[in-house]
Amino acid sequence: MVEFEEWLNPRSLMILPIGAVEEHGPHLPLNTDSVQPEHISELLVEALKGKMDVLIAPPLRYGYCNTTAPFPGTISISVDSLKAIVKDILSEFSRQKIPNVLVLSGHAGSGHLAALRMAAGEVAKDTDMLMMVLSDYEIVYALDNVPDGDGHAGFMETSRVLAIRPDLVKPERPVAHPKMPQFMILSNPEEHFKEGMRGDTTNASAEAGQGYNDQIVEKLVELIEENFL
Numbered sequence: 001m002v003e004f005e006e007w008l009n010p011r012s013l014m015i016l017p018i019g020a021v022e023e024h025g026p027h028l029p030l031n032t033d034s035v036q037p038e039h040i041s042e043l044l045v046e047a048l049k050g051k052m053d054v055l056i057a058p059p060l061r062y063g064y065c066n067t068t069a070p071f072p073g074t075i076s077i078s079v080d081s082l083k084a085i086v087k088d089i090l091s092e093f094s095r096q097k098i099p100n101v102l103v104l105s106g107h108a109g110s111g112h113l114a115a116l117r118m119a120a121g122e123v124a125k126d127t128d129m130l131m132m133v134l135s136d137y138e139i140v141y142a143l144d145n146v147p148d149g150d151g152h153a154g155f156m157e158t159s160r161v162l163a164i165r166p167d168l169v170k171p172e173r174p175v176a177h178p179k180m181p182q183f184m185i186l187s188n189p190e191e192h193f194k195e196g197m198r199g200d201t202t203n204a205s206a207e208a209g210q211g212y213n214d215q216i217v218e219k220l221v222e223l224i225e226e227n228f229l
Helices: 002-007 032-047 079-095 110-124 136-140 155-164 206-228
Strands: 012-018 053-056 100-105 130-135
Touching (some): 012 032, 032 053, 032 136, 032 155, 032 206, 079 100, 100 110, 130 206, 136 206, 155 206
Parallel strands (some): 100 130
């Protein structure tokens, strides 16, 4: 309690990592989307030393997973539930007078991110707390070194987890290039996404993953300096 009160100042930044319990093919763990943002959050603490005073909030490790919900191991909560709990957390951050908040999601599903942004948008109406909401994958997919057609549990994501928790990655290096019907709302999306992954993981490596993680941290530091300082 005392340390928290002493931590509060205009340069205080609270990071809220948000993950998911979701299938990631036959080779990556169900907590893949939690491992990544939590690791990036820890790297940000170091990268921002001397610039901001950073705390990492207890992570939220459940999210909204639509396409992957039918697969074994995926535990999805509803958009409404996700929005409600994130809104409550952000409202409490505001009540505690935390000036700056980064909501960092490892899951990049459109409905999941929409819930996070709606929650933040509703809180923003009643506070002067500054908030940034994004998935680290929104940064990665904007890079020019991601293979064409790479996606969920593919080369880039496999490499990132190899760089963070190689003990959780199985030796299989699957390849899959599923084609989802464009713009269709499907009752059985898993029929078009049978392998539960997208891309070619053959050459995935910890070295490549470290490169992606470093680029994410670099971009986040740039965004934080631009918007919070």
